[in-house]
Amino acid sequence: MKRAYKLRAYPTRPQEGRAVRLLADHCDLYNAALQERREAWRLRHRSVSYGDQSAQLKEIRAADPDGQGRHSFTAQQQTLRRLNTVFTAYLRRVRAAKGNGRRVGYPRFKPGQRFDQVLFVAGDGARWEPPDGGRWAHATFQAVGRVKVSQHRPVLGRVKALQLKREGRRWYVIVVTETETEAVPLPTTGRSIGVDVGVARFLTTSDGEIIANPWFLDAARDRLADLQRRKARARPGSGDRKRVRRALAKEWRTVRNQRRDFHHKTARGLVDTYDTIALEQLRVAAMTATAAGTVEAPGRNVAAKAGLNRSILDAGWTQFTSILAAKAESAGRRVVLVSPAFTSIDCHTCGASCSRPRQDTVVCPIHGELDADLNGARNIATRAGLGSGQASAA
Numbered sequence: 001m002k003r004a005y006k007l008r009a010y011p012t013r014p015q016e017g018r019a020v021r022l023l024a025d026h027c028d029l030y031n032a033a034l035q036e037r038r039e040a041w042r043l044r045h046r047s048v049s050y051g052d053q054s055a056q057l058k059e060i061r062a063a064d065p066d067g068q069g070r071h072s073f074t075a076q077q078q079t080l081r082r083l084n085t086v087f088t089a090y091l092r093r094v095r096a097a098k099g100n101g102r103r104v105g106y107p108r109f110k111p112g113q114r115f116d117q118v119l120f121v122a123g124d125g126a127r128w129e130p131p132d133g134g135r136w137a138h139a140t141f142q143a144v145g146r147v148k149v150s151q152h153r154p155v156l157g158r159v160k161a162l163q164l165k166r167e168g169r170r171w172y173v174i175v176v177t178e179t180e181t182e183a184v185p186l187p188t189t190g191r192s193i194g195v196d197v198g199v200a201r202f203l204t205t206s207d208g209e210i211i212a213n214p215w216f217l218d219a220a221r222d223r224l225a226d227l228q229r230r231k232a233r234a235r236p237g238s239g240d241r242k243r244v245r246r247a248l249a250k251e252w253r254t255v256r257n258q259r260r261d262f263h264h265k266t267a268r269g270l271v272d273t274y275d276t277i278a279l280e281q282l283r284v285a286a287m288t289a290t291a292a293g294t295v296e297a298p299g300r301n302v303a304a305k306a307g308l309n310r311s312i313l314d315a316g317w318t319q320f321t322s323i324l325a326a327k328a329e330s331a332g333r334r335v336v337l338v339s340p341a342f343t344s345i346d347c348h349t350c351g352a353s354c355s356r357p358r359q360d361t362v363v364c365p366i367h368g369e370l371d372a373d374l375n376g377a378r379n380i381a382t383r384a385g386l387g388s389g390q391a392s393a394a
């Protein structure tokens with residue numbers, strides 16, 4: 001089982017300088033590799049693989065002993081892999097877009113300030129030392145040094161990888177571990193559930209339980225909208241602009257942390273209660289398109305807020321699904337992903353195609369008005385082979 005621990009790191013000033021340079025050098029490598037792929041495609045219509053690029057590393061390092069040559073070889077491979085992942089996703093989107101004629105943006109160069117992490121293989125250019133009694137652990141990175149890390153919870157398992165990450169002015173080390181131990185199954189409950197995640201509410205279960213979007217997202221949305229307006233007014237390059245940008249980054253960090261916490265708690269609740277949990281395979285693009293449609297004739301402010309709403313919720317669904325899947329795996333529970341086609345528009349009782357006059361309501365020609373999310377959750381349960389997914393049906 002794999003686990004990741006995100007821990008705050010406290011580099012000294014000189015270490016921080018070297019860490020910034022590490023990120024900059026990896027950013028250069030990433031952009032150069034992207035450049036090669038672009039050119040190969042533009043000039044010869046040839047695609048370049050990860051293997052091709054990795055094979056050139058030795059030469060690149062030898063030619064630049066004071067730059068690229070100082071860094072960990074395997075960490076550089078990870079950065080090239082990261083680009084490869086971006087490309088695989090890009091090609092998948094291109095294939096998906098062939099049917100609907102939508103344009104797909106080519107992967108872009110990363111500006112230095114946005115390149116924020118480097119992944120190291122543990123034991124090869126990076127080393128982890130657990131705390132010796134106290135709370136301070138240490139992570140050593142090639143070309144950076146031995147950095148102090150605050151370990152606020154125990155790190156379990158064998159350390160496989162270490163990631164050095166910058167978020168605003170803070171630094172983190174993400175420790176990735178693997179444990180041999182099998183999952184510890186929770187006692188079975190004999191209960192199954194279908195879950196519909198949505199825009200207006202966080203989720204609705206086929207039992208009719210509703211979990212609202214947490215209040216802190218609304219509060220954060222207003223603060224973010226306010227900061228973005230201030231940023232737009234501030235002169236480019238001014239001190240005020242820098243301050244606002246930092247405040248924005250901080251606000252986003254808060255949102256991400258609160259959201260992750262909320263996802264963990266919600267997933268915990270579901271995994272504790274149900275043996276099998278059925279979810280839709282996510283189509284985030286489709287969902288956000290619907291979300292945009294609910295804001296009628298938006299003024300500028302509303303549009304900005306709606307945009308923020310989407311970005312706040314967007315990252316959420318995928319993260320929630322993966323947290324839920326991880327918790328389910330370690331508890332011996334089952335998560336079933338069902339195809340999303342028509343789960344929200346067919347009546348769960350008779351299967352008739354419903355109309356959807358409002359975002360929250362569908363109307364079945366036979367059964368009348370239904371709560372759209374509840375209907376969706378029951379369809380998901382049925383599609384996963386869990387009956388109607390209603391407790392009362394037993």
Ligand SMILES: [Zn+2]
Nearest residue numbers: 347350364367
């Ligand atoms: Zn019906």
